[in-house]
Amino acid sequence: MADWFALLKEAEGLLRVNDEQALDYYLQIVENQEELRAYSCWRIGEIYNRLGDPMSSFQYHRTAFELDPQLTKYYLKEDHPAYGYSYSEPKEIHVTNCPLCGETGSPYACVNATTMLDFIPGFHPVRLWMCCDSCHHLFACNYPENLSELLSNSQFDFNLDPRTARFPGICQTLKQIQYLAPGDRLLEVGVGAGEFAAVAKEMLFDVNGLDIRLPYANAVSNMLNIPVHTCDFQDFETSENFDIIIMGDVIEHILDPIQALRKAHSLLNEKGVLWISTPNFESAYSMVRKDADPMWRVVEHLNYFSFISLSKWLNRLGFEVVDYQVSSSYNGSMEVIAIKKPDEAA
Ligand SMILES: [Zn+2]
Incomplete structure (x- = not known):
């Protein structure tokens, strides 16, 4: 039987050095090892973003939080404000057209926002950035329906x-x-x-x-x-x-x-x-x-x-x-x- 934990360790060492190889290992782990699935999906999300495939990144990032709503415990320190965060899908507005010129945009980048100190629960932890080719501008594809309420109620000392x-x-x-x-x-x-x-x-x-x-x-x-x-x-x-x-x-x-x-x-x-x-x-x-x-x-x-x-x-x-x-x-x-x-x- 394969030692999936050893393979995971190897994949971690390859991150950014050889993302393609690391991706291959994480995909194998996702297929075969349930316990490591959520964590590996998150890593795959990060890799696909670096490899210029934001939509695959988006799918894997979201799957990671769906598989384990307490995903942040794997990669945040205990004193991080988002360490105890538990994912639930917020009601969101989806933006497909550039807020500047109205032209359609295409996916540009996808990231997990919980690593930041100013993450606000109520926002989706996975953010997809769109690019408008017409005016060379990036805009968030998703934001919460209750945006202004979240902003006026949150403050950071x-x-x-x-x-x-x-x-x-x-x-x-x-x-x-x-x-x-x-x-x-x-x-x-x-x-x-x-x-x-x-x-x-x-x-x-x-x-x-x-x-x-x-x-x-x-x-x-x-x-x-x-x-x-x-x-x-x-x-x-x-x-x-x-x-x-x-x-x-x-x-x-x-x-x-x-x-x-x-x-x-x-x-x-x-x-x-x-x-x-x-x-x-x-x-x-x-x-x-x-x-x-x-x-x-x-x-x-x-x-x-x-x-x-x-x-x-x-x-x-x-x-x-x-x-x-x-x-x-x-x-x-x-x-x-x-x-x-x-x-x-x-
Ligand atoms: Zn535009």
């Missing part, structure tokens, strides 16, 4: 703790913005822990904030004594305009990012500055790290731009892209500055 090491980098960004902007009235969409708003206040900008999560909004408002509204950006109503809008790590969370960019355009004064930081799925970091780039596993993210898709859409919406930086705060994120073009004469 580590997000409430400002990372002061970011301050000098933010200062450099704001100096550049200051030079370009027609004034100092600034709106930050998604204040998070408040680092950007804090440095902006230090540099004497007129700072206003907005965050969908009430605890974040209150914490930053109290900390800095600035107005922070709690609402969805789309629902934000004001009679005032801004010279600067900051959207740091926001548009990847939004179901319809084009609407959000359009909203930013409508709130900006002429020649106003829009600063965006968002993961670039074609960043140097992502090209080097491949499936080990944590970007793939953030369940809250619904959209990933490339520099191509972001600049194309900013242009279309009436902005001129004037700067590109590799983010010093987040691996694989891009920082783009765009200026609102004067309204074209009717």
